[in-house]
Amino acid sequence: MSDDTTRHHDHQAPRPDCPSCPDRRDRRAGISRRRMLSSAGTAGVAGLVSGAVAGGTAGYAVADRAVPVTAVGATAVPFHGTHQAGITAPPQAQAIGHLAAFDLARGTGRTEAAALMRRWSAAAKAMTQGHAPACDDQIALDAGPCSLTATFGFGRTFFTRTGLTHRTPAALVPVPRFPSDAIDPKRSDGDLWIQIGADDPLVAFHALHVLQKEAAGAAEVRWQMSGFNRARGATSHPKTVRNLMGQIDGTGNPKPTDEDFAAKIFVPDSGHTDQAWMNGGSYAVVRRIRMLLGHWADLTRTEQEEVIGRRKGTGAPLSALKGAAETTPMDLNKFTRNGSLAIPADAHIRVAAPESNDGAAMLRRGFSYHDGYRTDGTPDAGLLFITWQADPEAFIKVQTKLDGADHLTRFIRHESTAVFAVPGGAAPGEYVGQRLLEG
Ligand SMILES: C=CC1=C(C)c2cc3[nH]c(cc4nc(cc5[nH]c(cc1n2)c(C)c5CCC(=O)O)C(CCC(=O)O)=C4C)c(C)c3C=C
């Protein structure tokens, strides 16, 4: 991959037929976004936010009382690495998420798919490091990188459409339909997938918009979903996020500090050269899960806690003594004084726990969503549930058990489903998926 992150359509100058190419003067401004951030240090124009943020009166941008972008804006996540970015950072590190699945256009084969991945990688690398890509529309001109990540994956159909059926990873099996699923096929699956995360809504939209434009002629959007988490700084210190049911969600996740974390989440080197492109990769299972918030609100707080198996306020397991913390280990064998299980038999955490599923584990890293109101007046809201695992079988095993035994099932609807092979990270000079498409 070229280090010239301003390249676009493989041309250096603005292309007249590109509707988004800004004029030369604007382009200069766009290209220099990062230079201004870094060379201006704490005083460059592009690295500034309004003094209003730091105590101005009306909340409008006031140029003469500018202060540097905060750590939130200035944080950049490396694009290159063993793993793609956007998998292990905790959800509270990114307030905004966009998920988009694409289908390859008719006539797009392996060569064109490779060119697309090259363009996407170049644009993602530029934007995640705070550079403007060429043909930039400058939506994010004033912002720093804001922890932007773009993560790319391939669906099963990608391999057939590019003549690579024989390279389809054995683990990339279709996720079966479960009895309580209410799946919309139009919002499911896809040849290609992008997950975008960032701390700033404009930066996140900009990245999505640029990548979608880069796909023109090669791939079309099949479905797109947007979600959110907490804004950084919203709580006194970084905390596990709450979901739209009000629960602390993410406590039981494998931790990067766990000895077996990598083995659970990332694909090991199989020793097979034709699968080497998945070394350090992962599998993403994506489910849009609507929450039946009206029914949920009909429960008392105690009933809600019994559905999950944890206290709502602290996130502590019901097996722990009052005053325990979120981090207190759960005890699935604990009984109450009246002889019932402290964590009920159908509590979500009991049924989902690795201990109940032969050790099957996954990293849950989702985004809440709210897409307005349904005709019955209930919010169309819930969780863009994303799990990362070394083998999607872990998700399938746990969901097979949950769908039937989990009390929470009565308060949620799985409305879309997809699974993607997410290649290992690109090395410097490479694009994501190069070892598959050119290997
Ligand atoms: C197939 C896997 C899972 C689905 C689907 C799922 C949906 C779902 N979960 C919540 C809320 C919570 N889940 C929690 C824990 C938890 N959930 C899963 C798996 C699925 N959840 C696992 C493996 C675990 C960890 C269990 C453990 O070992 O402790 C919790 C408790 C806090 C936490 O650990 O994160 C909450 C809350 C919702 C709302 C939801 C669908 C919308």
Ligand SMILES: [Fe+2]
């Ligand atoms: Fe869960």
